[in-house]
Amino acid sequence: MKDEAGAQIKSDIVENNRSPRHRTPASPRLRKWHNAILSTLLVLLGLGMTGVILIARGVGDMRLANIAAIASLVVVLLIIIVVVPPLVRSARAEVSRFDLPLQITKGGVIFLGVLAVVAFAAWNTGNNLLFLLFSLLASTLFVAWAAARASLRDLIVSARFPDHIYAGEPAPVIVIIRNTKRFLPSFSILVEARGPIDKEERKEKRRRRKRVRFSKRTLAYFMYVPHRAAAEQRVEQLFDRRGHELITGFELSTRFPFGFFRRRRRLRARDVDIVVYPRPEPLGDELHLLPMNAGRLISARRGAGGHDLFSLRDYHPQDDLRHIDWKATARARRLIVREFTAEDERRMTIALDTKGHDADAKDFVARFERGVTLAASLTAHFIDERAEVRLVIGEEAGRYGVGP
Known part of the structure; x- marks a missing residue:
């Protein structure tokens, strides 16, 4: 509201201060014609001076x-x-469409301008x-091109991402670059990951009038x-939004050597x-009591905290060492654990509505993302409580499970 009011007040001041002699700013088309002329x-004046020089010498x-x-x-x-x-601005805009492998920096523009002045003066x-x-x-320009080309040749890049990445949390990434050239090293290499642009980024680029x-x-x-030899770096990457991040290559x-x-x-x-993944958030303490409210009923399913034996199975890294059956382990010559029945029905169903009844509302996206974060937080909480959780997303319902 403050921004809208401020914009309205500014518009009124401009209207009140406008005098009959006030001239509207020139249109972009008129400005282009003025610059072209x-x-x-x-x-033409420069060509005329060149003709005068030739005639005067003659x-x-x-x-x-x-x-x-x-x-x-x-x-x-x-x-x-x-x-x-x-x-230069128009050339950059045209070149960005084709995504050419060579980009001129500001220092390069100045260098080319000096080169043009010296060439014109010498001629x-x-x-x-x-x-x-x-x-x-000119030889400096050639050396810069050749050195940059040689520095990028025969390089192999690999990157290792963690298995679980959460939005808004730094994710450790290991980047390895290997130089397979026999004699020449490589200098000042920037490694970037490339992928297709998503819908949100495409809308943002269109708003900024960038064609990417x-x-x-x-x-x-x-x-x-x-x-x-190879060089390795461990860096942290931050993913702002949940969803899929497709990487199709590296750049x-x-x-x-000169930065031109x-x-x-x-x-x-x-x-x-x-x-x-959406980042789970800490929940209230009262949720710790919810899985216990279903009663103490012995069920014929796997669980934690029971006393009746359900079955014997192979040991998994997340199992409690106290549940290892050493006699069965000695007979089978591998670790065997006892699995007990659960003493309480800990079943939770978490539903996420994706229909979007008011999808046209301005805050729909923010509220939907908040719902996704809340559903992820509840799921993570009850899985930690060893409850069976089922997630219902729209019309698709999953099966009950106790995590991985």
């Missing part, structure tokens, strides 16, 4: 040629300030020192990986569907 004039008027060369440098600087930034003036400087900058067809998750950063990227470009390389991996 200005850019065209600057480019006539032998070196003073006019020097003045035109200085003016052409000023025009080039104006082009870099006025023309280049919009072109106009014919100065050998400028040509030497241009060659040095996949999602990325940063896993680890390796400063140095020796040749014929390696580096800005080595960010070169990427994609590695295909076996599709891994990570299940993120």
Whole structure:
């Protein structure tokens, strides 16, 4: 309510302060035409200065040629300030659609601008020192490309996720990168996991007007990986939402050695569907009494706390060591435990309504997620109480069980 009221008050102030002379801001289309005309004039002016330099040299008027060369440098600087930034923004938007393996950083844009100025000045003036400087900058550009390409070659990545991941809780992930090159090490490697974008992220990207067809998750950063060796990092990943997280591959990227470009390389991996469980929350103390309220009835089922023998079976890691039958263990030559009947009927049914009667409500998603969290918390609580729990989700009902 405060935000809406504040927005309304601001709108009223703008209307009251508007005078008859007030001009509305130019439309985006008019602004584009204005920038296009200005850019065209600057480019034509630069070409005109180049023609003046050539004519002055042909006539032998070196003073006019020097003045035109200085003016052409000023025009080039104006082009870099006025023309280049919009072109870079539009080029980035177009390149992001194709997801090219090479991305220019801000430092790279500045470097390319300096390279263009030096090239234009060397071509106009014919100065050998400028040509030497241009060659040095061009060779630096080639070295940066070759070093980044060599650093990303012959790398193998693997990641190990835990069996149970809960939303909102840090999950330990082990990332291993192996360099199989014979002689060259790898530097400054960023490892990211790639997967398809889900509906919620797609809506968010559309709202921000970003065209992204996949999602990325940063896993680890390796400063140095020796040749014929492996590096390992244990990192913690945080999953904000429950659900499925599909990983279809990895993406390696580096800005080595100068940071002008960010070169990427994609590695295909076996599709891994990570299940993120809702995070159980602590419940009230009064729930500890609920499984006991059904009465003390001896039932012919497995359970805990009984005294009547139900059966003998093999030992499991979660079994109580006090229930081991040593005579049966000696005869069978493996651990055998006694299983008793349960003395009370601990059966709980937890139902989660998924019909969504008011699905159009603004807070429906938040309330539904709250219901999922509550159902998970109740299930975890009663499983810890050794009760048989059945979960009913919509029209699907599971069987009674006592956990894994």
